[in-house]
Amino acid sequence: MKQFRIAIINITGYIGGEVARLLYSHPGVQIVSVTGRSEAGKKLGKVMPHLSDIDLTIEAEPGEADLVFSSLPHKASADTIAPLARRGVRVVDLSADFRLKDAAEYPRWYDFTHPEPELLPKAVYGLTELRRSEVASASLVANPGCYPTSAILALAPAFKAGLVYPDVVIDSKSGVSGAGRTPSLGTHYAEANESVSAYALGGHRHIPEIVQELGAFHQGGPVSVTFLPHLVPMTRGILSSCYARLVEGRITSGQQGIDELRHLYQKFYKDEPFVKVVETPPQTKQTWGSNLCLLYPTIDLRTNKLIVISCIDNLVKGGAGQAIQNMNLMLEFPETMGLQALPVYP
Amino acid sequence: MKQFRIAIINITGYIGGEVARLLYSHPGVQIVSVTGRSEAGKKLGKVMPHLSDIDLTIEAEPGEADLVFSSLPHKASADTIAPLARRGVRVVDLSADFRLKDAAEYPRWYDFTHPEPELLPKAVYGLTELRRSEVASASLVANPGCYPTSAILALAPAFKAGLVYPDVVIDSKSGVSGAGRTPSLGTHYAEANESVSAYALGGHRHIPEIVQELGAFHQGGPVSVTFLPHLVPMTRGILSSCYARLVEGRITSGQQGIDELRHLYQKFYKDEPFVKVVETPPQTKQTWGSNLCLLYPTIDLRTNKLIVISCIDNLVKGGAGQAIQNMNLMLEFPETMGLQALPVYP
Amino acid sequence: MKQFRIAIINITGYIGGEVARLLYSHPGVQIVSVTGRSEAGKKLGKVMPHLSDIDLTIEAEPGEADLVFSSLPHKASADTIAPLARRGVRVVDLSADFRLKDAAEYPRWYDFTHPEPELLPKAVYGLTELRRSEVASASLVANPGCYPTSAILALAPAFKAGLVYPDVVIDSKSGVSGAGRTPSLGTHYAEANESVSAYALGGHRHIPEIVQELGAFHQGGPVSVTFLPHLVPMTRGILSSCYARLVEGRITSGQQGIDELRHLYQKFYKDEPFVKVVETPPQTKQTWGSNLCLLYPTIDLRTNKLIVISCIDNLVKGGAGQAIQNMNLMLEFPETMGLQALPVYP
């Protein structure tokens, strides 16, 4: 098999490292170049010991490659990958820089004026299951945020079927690795352990993504999204609990309605290798280290509310795994290649 | 100071043990009798090593006491304490058996016909801050559930002020000690660690309490409560995130409305030693081992939703601590006696 | 490639499940039969959700297979696999039943008289790196215990070189999954979390294995092993800290001796794919989900003690992974086949 050459920009964070870990088992590619400015010149295995079987030295700038993953912070990512994209290098960007279609959202949510607004329409929002054909033909893929991945997959079937009013509450619980690898008081072990907290109560940056993408499934009018993220004392995993009021008459009342709902979700995702509609409420551990998204849709019959539980590994389906899923489409590999390992349990 | 004699029925669970731990530092009482059928005859310190400074032997039946705490499971608790209550012994019941005013709710939620329905009107629902005078004169107090304590304190001010529509979503995250001390697969370390899950999606038993008590603060019509509990990998703590749509025109729009909301909450709880309206989003760790409830009310200005974050230690304010707070009122001690220790941090 | 047929006896424990997880990615075998008596008749994915991509029903007895893994408890394993072994079916036994060469050790350490003592000499102790050629020609492999794997790999080079007196202290720290999947008070989340404890102070069952195998590397006289296991609040991983007094004159004093020691270890394991002598003290997380053993040998120059730190994933190199490594030798696959995934980090 021909092996494509892959570069990973900013491998020294958790997402960049996870891209490398997963690609190591991918038969169709070879990692040829990895960057990380503050660690440039060091052997990869010195900085990320679990990657010591990948015999590379960290560089300041990426070398020649057929496809580049960027896990730089927002703004820096756009600055770095725009020249690559213009030269025709295929790019999967794991930052937020090409997720939003409206350039005006960047100053509002990310505090910067987008430096490359003309690239925004060319970028494809890479929530693979929902934009498969666009991803396959894209040269610049904006990989979704971890929370939006869990929430949009949970609600898309209900929105598309018009089951719910476009006013949702999404209460998400994330492991601490979602905060990245830079130490801070909030992610200091003794502070984060044995504690749960809500954060970003003034509005989290993942909100506009969710609004934009759910809006694509909703006929008529804007979508109201109340999204609140929480930090829970674990390393990996996101569980999103999604709540919306059912539109009257769209689904049978009582237990039969729950069955219909489940069938609707199963049908929506029936050919998807990574999205499973499960029969019992899932736990994040069942996705650990894998690219799975587990969905459990149900109805609170007392209050007539749709509830959907969604579980992912924030670093895999919520990051590196979905990025590789997108790469597979872009490079015409089978979509599951390199992503078939089962979840690690317990 | 005269010391009242206290008995604790079923001390061998986490709640019963926590009542003992806290009472040990209370100057006005003496624990004279503790029960736990399967461990009867053993020294308390053999079964619960942290209580070995309490020199008692576990008995099968409680001895003479001025006040009795029962932490038996539901149904068993009613059977055991009804005779005590009839003899005039003051009782704080930590089970659910006297929390619901409508006896018909017991077969529906707890699968048993209430054996002592005539006692239900005499029992006081002991959410102390909201029923202080009733508790003070009660001889039978039904101590609230852990989830309802966190949720009702969070929403009572908004309901009383008519700020929100009576249709709320309460998304609660609890530490594993809430599941009790009996081992099971779901609470096995390797299963619960590094994982989050939702449970009781068909309806948790704490729902009728919340409906009943919020209903008391709501003028006109029933209250719709969508409540979903989650298990998070920590030992103690509950964080409840409460969502409700604001009634238009009751509060100023924009940031000023958030300030008004905060003042309203501060005023509601201004003389409360154990309920604090805090200025930054709290984490459960800030209540660890203490009887505090920390509230953070705010408004999602994008979607016009009230959001209230509520943190407690599920075993203290959500159980043993509130039980002692109620005991203090019943025995005419200062309400904070024995409960003044600061949270343990980190 | 011809695929061998594999059966897994008692798949419903953590070790059995881990064998299945790892074999799922192995190109040379197919799992054709899985057993688990109390769950017989159920779909595998119902009992072990992370294995739901393996489309098998749990049976009471194993079907025809080319090689069988048994993860039954001791005694039950011998009873079950002896007939298979006699019929010529190749077996990797993950229990202790064929690890000890001296049948008299079984009543002493395991409280049963060995039912098949004539099979003991035919069984090979499958610490792969140390008995590779024997494993390759074996039809019955006794897979080592998790603690012995970590300890023997740590000390074998020093013993073989005669560097230390044969009187060692091995202080091991294990994650809770080592205690298996059956709930108990000691492994209940709220009991095991936020706590460390030593156990088996009267003598752990893994001691005779360690004595037997280190003895094979020691010239002259018995080996004294003081081994103490500890439970630490994590799911996976074992770190063993091994201490022994250096024999005078065998190694240069001072820092140069540390360098010599490291070189000796590096040479001993230089061609081993799964044993790495690392340059900085390792943490168990660096082996998570992988078949690696990380060793850090050093000398306490103040006290002239050898100290070796050894890290493994207790369920992989300490169990299922090493079992598959042995299977690879027995079936003439490359030794690393199916075991090349990198550790999952963070």
Place this chain on the structure above:
Amino acid sequence: MKQFRIAIINITGYIGGEVARLLYSHPGVQIVSVTGRSEAGKKLGKVMPHLSDIDLTIEAEPGEADLVFSSLPHKASADTIAPLARRGVRVVDLSADFRLKDAAEYPRWYDFTHPEPELLPKAVYGLTELRRSEVASASLVANPGCYPTSAILALAPAFKAGLVYPDVVIDSKSGVSGAGRTPSLGTHYAEANESVSAYALGGHRHIPEIVQELGAFHQGGPVSVTFLPHLVPMTRGILSSCYARLVEGRITSGQQGIDELRHLYQKFYKDEPFVKVVETPPQTKQTWGSNLCLLYPTIDLRTNKLIVISCIDNLVKGGAGQAIQNMNLMLEFPETMGLQALPVYP
């Protein structure tokens, strides 16, 4: 009761905060002044929310006080408290600066030349149980390190009785709070969680304390201490496993020797309120938040080794609690005042 005025220097670390938490419940003192240079000018409750009931503003320099606790880092502590000590203010120093009697040890272990060597002989090493009368009359107490507290209490009875050869291995496991409140990669949640590691393999700074103090109990010749600390994924707690070879003939062989050993330890600590010789192996959780040290001495009859397990809460008996125990002696309070709360469990 007359209340003494207390100042806490550097309250913004975990140890300083713990001194404040515990003193808040002490009837004989009042905290009048707290410092923390980088946070000077802020309300204490803003920086340490669990202390918000203590209504003080953080200052740059301590105010007038009868007794001062310093939890500054080493070197800084000596510089700050020497002038106070010279003025006759009583000081309990929680740093290492006055623990070692030999000023020459400071450059060797702490990389600085001691600025106040003439104060070293006046300082008392405050391991309360072993130096009670000296502490009572001291004006400068050097509070012991967390590891030495656990190890010295574990071994002092055996050394005093001449039971063991003076060549010990101390393998200690500590929660992450021992590393302090300043974020770093090693204490970042996602790095420290689900992992165990050994550190300071070149020699930990607590070694000279242990050597010095055990030496005081040993007749004839120096004491060899091989000490290795480990980081385990929990917030609080230290478990030290101590190993030493028994001197032949000092204790009866077999099970009777274990009983004699236990009696010897029980007798040694029989009047101690905070040291308990327990009958089953303890876990650190049984000391959580309390000033207890739990000891479990036994003999490995196979190898003739003394093993002592020692559990403490690193921030209480290993820090703030013992500091207050010392303060109680210095101010002539009952030794247990303010320290009687039971451990928090689970």
